[in-house]
Amino acid sequence: MFEIEYKGGNGVVLSTKKAVLNIDPRLSVVGLKDIKTKDEVELATEERFVVENSDARIIIDRPGEYEVGDFTIRGTAATRHIDTAESDKLSTIYRVECGDVRIAVLGNVVPKLTDEQLESIGVVDILIIPVGGGGYTLDATSAAAIVRQVEPKVVIPIHYADSALRYEVPQDSIDTFVKELGAPLESVAKFKVKSAASLPPVLTITQLLRS
Numbered sequence: 234m235f236e237i238e239y240k241g242g243n244g245v246v247l248s249t250k251k252a253v254l255n256i257d258p259r260l261s262v263v264g265l266k267d268i269k270t271k272d273e274v275e276l277a278t279e280e281r282f283v284v285e286n287s288d289a290r291i292i293i294d295r296p297g298e299y300e301v302g303d304f305t306i307r308g309t310a311a312t313r314h315i316d317t318a319e320s321d322k323l324s325t326i327y328r329v330e331c332g333d334v335r336i337a338v339l340g341n342v343v344p345k346l347t348d349e350q351l352e353s354i355g356v357v358d359i360l361i362i363p364v365g366g367g368g369y370t371l372d373a374t375s376a377a378a379i380v381r382q383v384e385p386k387v388v389i390p391i392h393y394a395d396s397a398l399r400y401e402v403p404q405d406s407i408d409t410f411v412k413e414l415g416a417p418l419e420s421v422a423k424f425k426v427k428s429a430a431s432l433p434p435v436l437t438i439t440q441l442l443r444s
Contacts, residue, residue, distance in 0.1 A: 235303070235331050237359075237424040239441035241265050242400075243282060243340060243392050245361055249331065252290070252302025256338055256361070257282035264399030274301050278340025279313070279324050296325055305330040309353040311342045314370055328354040333429045336361065337383060344375030346382055358429050360385040363392035365404030373405055373413040380414060386432045388416070389424065389439050397443070411438055 238246045243257035246268065255275055258268035259282045270289045277283045277294040285292070293299055299306040306329050310322035326346075327338040337357040346354075360383050366372025370392050371379065380388050392400075393407045411418050417433075420440040426432070 234425065234427050235334075237361075237389065237426070237441065238422075238444050239389070239391060240268055241395060241398055241443045243278065243363060244268055245338075245389070245391060245441075247304070247329065247331070247336070249303040252304055254301070254304055254329070255284075257340065258284045262401075265397075274304070276306070276327060276329075276338070277325075278327070278338065282340075294325065303331050307353060309350055311340075311346075311350060314341045314343055314368075326350055326354060328357075331426075334358050334426055334432075335429075337385070339363065339371075339379070341370040344371055344378060346379060351382060354383070357383050357385045358432055359387045359389065359426070361389045361391060364390040364407065364410040365393040365400070366409075367400070367402035367404050369400070369402045369404070373410040376410055377414040380436075385436070386429075386434075387424075387437050387439050388414070389441060395443065407440060414438060 235249045242263040244260045245256040247254040253273040255268045267284045270286045275289050275292040296308040296310045308325040311324040311326045313324045324340045329336040336359045337354045339362045363370040364376040394404045416436045418438045422442050
């Protein structure tokens, strides 16, 4: 069993009894306090989202394979949304396994995954994906297209309009993505996952209320 919490921006926390995984913990880029990562894992889709806490359990900010506590992690290089195909791949897409549940974590990437990237993340139960657009990250249309590529059971949208955050560019509301994808929506404070069998039988958008 594990829990997923949303902290704002790209910040998401996955936690079990054995380990805590902090995704893109540097929230100061959107005007919030950085996530505290002492004795916990920092998992960054880009180097600039790392807090660089010397007391962190481990900092993962690039492609590779890792084992931490209950989590098995595989990172694959990706091109950022703001870069060209010729640019260095400065983002990392992650596949995170916890028990029999498979999670894909996307950052600010181009709006279509390659066959190699799809093969690397494999079968996915839960997809965490930015949807706010504005030329900074995936917009609702691009995010929905990737959801259809990946075919998860649950989509957790992140990086959308929030009056408490100071984004570099204005972001669309989550409603835009919900309308574009056309899947059922549920809102919860924390998403508690017992197993793959406990997930919804049809594609569902799960909005995590920012904690």
